[in-house]
Amino acid sequence: MSDHPTTSPQSRYTVADRAPRKLSAFLLRWESILVMMLAAVIIGNTLKSPYFLDPFNLADATYNFSEKAIMALIMALLILVREIDLSVAAIVALSSLAIGYMGEAGYGPLPLIATGLAVGLVCGAFNGFLVTRSGVPSIVITIGTMSLYRGIAQVSLGDQALTTYPQRYLDLGQSYLFDWPPTPLSFFLFLVLAICFAVFLHKTSAGRQLFAIGANPVAARFSGIRVDRIRLILFTVSGLLAGLGAVLLTARIGVMRPNIALGWELDIITMVILGGVAISGGVGTIGGVVLAVFVLGLATFGLSLMNVPGIVINVLLGLLLIISIAAPIVIRGQSGRR
Amino acid sequence: MSLLLRYREGILALIIALMVTGISLYAPPFGTLSNGVGVLNDTAFLFMMALAQMIVILTRGIDLSVAANLALTGMLTGMFNMVFPDLPALIYVALALAIGGGLGLINGSLIAFLRIPPIVVTLGTLAIFRGTIVVVDGGSQVNTSDMSSTFAGFPKLELFGLSSVFWIAAIVAVLAWFFLGQTRSGRGLYAVGGNPVAARYCGISLPYQQMLAYGISGAVAGMSGYLWVARYGVAYVEIASGYELTVIAACVIGGVSIGGGVGTVAGTLLGALFIGVIVNALPVMQVSPFWQMAISGAVILAAVIINARAEGRALKLILPEARRAAAQAKR
Amino acid sequence: MTTPQPVLSLSHVSKSFPGVRALHDVSFTLYPGQVTALIGENGAGKSTIVKILTGIYVPDEGEIVGAGKVQHFASPRDSWAAGIAAIHQETVMFDELSVAENIFMGHMPGGRFIDWRETKSRARELLSRIEADFDADAPLKTLSVAQKHMVEITRALSHDASVIIMDEPTAALSRHEIDELFRIVAQLKAEGRSIIFISHKFDEIFRLSDRWVCLRDGEKVGEGLTSDVTEPELVRLMVGRPIDQVFPKRDIPIGRTVLEVKGLTNATEFADISFSLRKGEILGLYGLVGAGRSEAMQCVFGMSQPTRGSVAMEGVALSIREPIDAIHAGISYVPEDRQDQGAFLPLGIRENITMASLAGHVRNFLLSPLSERMATRALGGRLSVKAAHWEQALGELSGGNQQKVVIAKWLATKPKIIILDEPTKGIDVGSKAAVHDFIGELAEEGLAVILVSSELPEIMGLSDRVIVMHEGRIAAQFERGKGTGAAAWSAEAIVAAATGGPMQEHAA
Structure with missing residues (x-):
């Protein structure tokens, strides 16, 4: 219901600069809930297993999520602007394929890395080109390119594997960047990129424009925002970071098969959604995504320390995703009404 | 619009016919009747799963959990069969429909009553359903040797050379055509997908239509689960892994709009047939089966881009000469 | 007037939402063969009444009495069953479905299974009753806005409703189409149906309605016969104070030319649009809905690309490919649909x-x-x-x-030029005056203003010059207080130019 003040336009209302600070509002913020979830995961795991808090164990645990987490950063921006990229895992496969061939051909680490990044960039730009030119929802386009990219990897490799890589390249994925605190390169890159993404999204004008596009793409265009150009850039960066994921993953496992990173797109989307980015666009923070990465990564690690099978962990994470989204809705009693 | 759609379905049918002709010229065994029957038998699962997925997409939804539902229901019916062998096959079908439908209603209630976006819900239940398989069977498999003859034999029954799975898919298609075209609930799906606000003003309940769509999607997936397990003689955690994307691809190729409210039974069947023909043609043409994924990816993109041209934003016809030109073009 | 049997009455209806009291103790009665105008400012509670009568909302208190008994509308179906149908403000329809299906959606003939033959023949019959010129089989998306409106009316008729609610039915219609609508309303009245008519346009209220009910802040503040009331009285009731309906045309010195548009043309929407705009000037852009005004202005703003023509700012040609280029050049465009095109x-x-x-x-x-x-x-x-x-x-x-x-x-x-597209569309009398004042202020500060509006009093009251568009082209230009005959600064001449021919009727 709207009400129009019928007083003259000269009248002034007193409007505060910001909301009054309330503890309840702070605690109900999604990030606060994630912090509590993270605390629960850490405390629970520490009580259950004496190995959990060991720095070397934790460092090894980061291997299992850092590559995905890097890709989750850009997926968060895509979902924020109402897009989605289902082809990221397939881009990892295609980039990894190219890295594998370069490895077989005897090139050194730098050409391998450059190739991986370049293939990712091209795949991402192709996605972006199709999405912005066709006007078809990106979920459809990227289902198509997902099949295309992974299909190319399958056609090229069949049931073979590529296993020849220079040692200096493998070291990137298998040794620590710093010895103390023990920090794998992938985790370090994730932290650096997370800070860059957070500053970009929350402190720059281009970042602000992403919120506008997500909140209302039509109004964004009317407000002078180059919506299609931004979409194209985001998809391209998504490809580039998938290429980076491929560089790190291939170095870590030292083998490329066509089913590499299979199903990662869903894991990554889970990180983003649990991080509080609304699938309907316009709402989300990088801080939330980073916290969700840690919640998911440490929960997985803790459960595997307890010898829970991976697939059962998936059940629990699926439940966590649905419950964490459903719980606030149930609590606020927002169902039924609209 | 219906004319244009028919036109587009006509084009798709024509492309499939050309493909079949071309492949048959290149590899004559492909053109034989028995191979045609084989293609239809092999594509039967895709036919029904794509129709069920279309029903969900019509409501502006998506069901990513169908393949996981298929695997879980297949496993559960297989385990039920180990405990109760030798029941009539239709009991297993009914059980699979019920389990699958129940799983679908879980999706439906989260979406309809809690208003969680469908992609989030079914992404979650995808992981949950698959994982539950391991929880219920402890990581083992159900093999042919564990299956009773009524259980395993049913999908292999044939009529006119076509398997019972194909005939079931045919029944599903006829029911879907009747349901979507001739019933109020069926038209209601188009209404809520086409314009949810308008549907509400027409007294059409969105939660009811969503429960219906996800229930149907789950039931068809569940039934396919039993048939799949019995036909291929094995149930384990990985069966039909990633199949949800093939199913969605069939819908997209068949002209179902992800934006909701647009899609036909004939289009979806043709979309599934298209993928079926490619999958079956590759071995006949002695092309590596690894090509399948790349080709279906390319085809989805082609289909999508052709559709996009047809649906691009048209300028309004304001100038009198533009209106006259358009009227003449129509004639 | 004799008082016939009431068709429907609301008694002591109240409805609240968290933090808002939408309706409080509202009662009124509808009679057959009468048009009741429901008036009030935005947010006065009119839409809430519509939603209660159509079963979208359930009232907290009070009751609806129809057909001699208390009615409970839990869903739109219950409301139809009681003989109430609504033509909604926004066209709520299904673009992908056929006209016939749009008419009968939610109550298709034939029960659980649809009888398509019956559906189509009944749709054709209803369409012919309102003399529609399109077929029941046509896909809705091929229809014009006015034709879609006729489908909405047909939908209301399909319920054989005794009460028909029209919620701002003329907002998107051209003058000719409004006349068509009024003809249908007269027909419905003659058939003994009762009509609730909601509009912000007083000329329509006085032309059409027999009775009026006025709401303010969710309460009924008056009702009566339309023949017994004057416009100022209604305005005072609506806003709670008298409103100066006179436009205070400010005397602002007009400076040098800032914007020069020459021969702007695109494929199908507008052609040969040329005009200039000077500092401190308010340029009115008048025309019927669908005359291509917004399309041309959006092209100037960079939302679309012209096939031909140029835009120059202070003598320098501009290359505007995107709105951002226009913004940098100092052009602002406040879109017509502010919620969808402007708000985050x-x-x-x-x-x-x-x-x-x-x-x-x-x-x-x-x-x-x-x-x-x-x-x-x-x-x-x-x-x-x-x-x-x-x-x-x-x-x-x-x-x-x-x-x-x-x-x-x-x-x-910080624009030099501001284009305001229908700045008072759908807003109430009190806010309108504030917007009009504000437009004057902008010009006073030295901005050049283009005012796109379908409301002639507003255009004539505020503008220094008026350009009239008709079917995508500039039909005429008028200068305040100048010209004679067909070029004279008069409502008749401006409307005649906008309709593309000689005057048929006096303007509002």
Whole structure:
């Protein structure tokens, strides 16, 4: 219901600069809930297993999520602007394929890395080109390119594997960047990129424009925002970071098969959604995504320390995703009404 | 619009016919009747799963959990069969429909009553359903040797050379055509997908239509689960892994709009047939089966881009000469 | 007037939403063969009444009595069953489905299984009754706005309703189409149906209605026979105080030419649009709905590309490929559909206001919250935005305040030219006067204003010059107080130009 003040336009209302600070509002913020979830995961795991808090164990645990987490950063921006990229895992496969061939051909680490990044960039730009030119929802386009990219990897490799890589390249994925605190390169890159993404999204004008596009793409265009150009850039960066994921993953496992990173797109989307980015666009923070990465990564690690099978962990994470989204809705009693 | 759609379905049918002709010229065994029957038998699962997925997409939804539902229901019916062998096959079908439908209603209630976006819900239940398989069977498999003859034999029954799975898919298609075209609930799906606000003003309940769509999607997936397990003689955690994307691809190729409210039974069947023909043609043409994924990816993109041209934003016809030109073009 | 048997009455109906009292103790009665005008400002409770009568909302208190008994509308179906049908403000329809299906959606003939033959034949019969010129089989998306409206009316008829609610039915119609609608209303009246007519346009209310009911802040503040009341009386009831309906045309010195548009043309929407605009000038752009005014203005703003023509700013030719180019050149465009084309509802007021001028708030590559806050305070204060705090989400504000924030966003770009597309569409009398004042203020500050409007009093009251568009072309130009005959500054001449021919009837 709207009400129009019928007083003259000269009248002034007193409007505060910001909301009054309330503890309840702070605690109900999604990030606060994630912090509590993270605390629960850490405390629970520490009580259950004496190995959990060991720095070397934790460092090894980061291997299992850092590559995905890097890709989750850009997926968060895509979902924020109402897009989605289902082809990221397939881009990892295609980039990894190219890295594998370069490895077989005897090139050194730098050409391998450059190739991986370049293939990712091209795949991402192709996605972006199709999405912005066709006007078809990106979920459809990227289902198509997902099949295309992974299909190319399958056609090229069949049931073979590529296993020849220079040692200096493998070291990137298998040794620590710093010895103390023990920090794998992938985790370090994730932290650096997370800070860059957070500053970009929350402190720059281009970042602000992403919120506008997500909140209302039509109004964004009317407000002078180059919506299609931004979409194209985001998809391209998504490809580039998938290429980076491929560089790190291939170095870590030292083998490329066509089913590499299979199903990662869903894991990554889970990180983003649990991080509080609304699938309907316009709402989300990088801080939330980073916290969700840690919640998911440490929960997985803790459960595997307890010898829970991976697939059962998936059940629990699926439940966590649905419950964490459903719980606030149930609590606020927002169902039924609209 | 219906004319244009028919036109587009006509084009798709024509492309499939050309493909079949071309492949048959290149590899004559492909053109034989028995191979045609084989293609239809092999594509039967895709036919029904794509129709069920279309029903969900019509409501502006998506069901990513169908393949996981298929695997879980297949496993559960297989385990039920180990405990109760030798029941009539239709009991297993009914059980699979019920389990699958129940799983679908879980999706439906989260979406309809809690208003969680469908992609989030079914992404979650995808992981949950698959994982539950391991929880219920402890990581083992159900093999042919564990299956009773009524259980395993049913999908292999044939009529006119076509398997019972194909005939079931045919029944599903006829029911879907009747349901979507001739019933109020069926038209209601188009209404809520086409314009949810308008549907509400027409007294059409969105939660009811969503429960219906996800229930149907789950039931068809569940039934396919039993048939799949019995036909291929094995149930384990990985069966039909990633199949949800093939199913969605069939819908997209068949002209179902992800934006909701647009899609036909004939289009979806043709979309599934298209993928079926490619999958079956590759071995006949002695092309590596690894090509399948790349080709279906390319085809989805082609289909999508052709559709996009047809649906691009048209300028309004304001100038009198533009209106006259358009009227003449129509004639 | 004799009092026949009432068709429907509301008695002591109240409805509240969290934090808002939408309706309080409202009672009125509808009679057969009468048109009852429901009037009131935005937010007075008219839509709530419509939604209660159509079963979308359930009232908290009070009852609806129809057909001699108390009715409970839990869903639109119950309301149809009681003989009530509505033609909604926004066309709520299904573009992908056929006309026949749009008419009968929700109550298809044939029960659970649809009888298509019956559906189509009944649809054709109903369409012929209102003399529609399209077929029941046609897909809805091939129809014009006016034709879609006829489908809505047919839908109401299909319920054989005794009460038909028309919620601002003329908002999107041209004059000719409005006449057509009024003909149908007269026909419905003659058939003994009762009509609730909601409109902001007083000429329509006086032309059409027999009775009126006025709401203010959710309460009924008066009712009576339309023949016994005058417009100023109704306005006073609606806003609670008298409103000066006279347009205060300010005397502003008009400066040099700032904008020069020459021969702007695109493929199908407009052709040969040429005009110039001077500092301090208010240029009215008048025409019927669908004459191509918004399309031409959006092209100037860079939302679409012309096939031909040029735009020059202060003598320098502009190359405008995107709205951002126009904004940089100093052109602002406040779109007609401010909710869909202007508002970012989940974002805060500050973020909305600075969204089109972010570059001005960047210090060392980062946004400066301080600079943003200062701009927000200044503009939000100037437009009297009513809010709890500047970080409040726009979606939590009232419709009128949302509009102010959208306008503030455009003023924040510090434009030299501002194009206002239907700035008073759908807003009530009280707010209209404020907007009119504000337009004058902008011109006084030296902005050049293009006012796109379908309301002739507004156009004539505010503009220094008026350009009239008809079917995508400029049909005529008028200068305040000048010209004679067909070129004279008169309502008759302007309307004649807009309709593309000699006058058929006196303008509003």
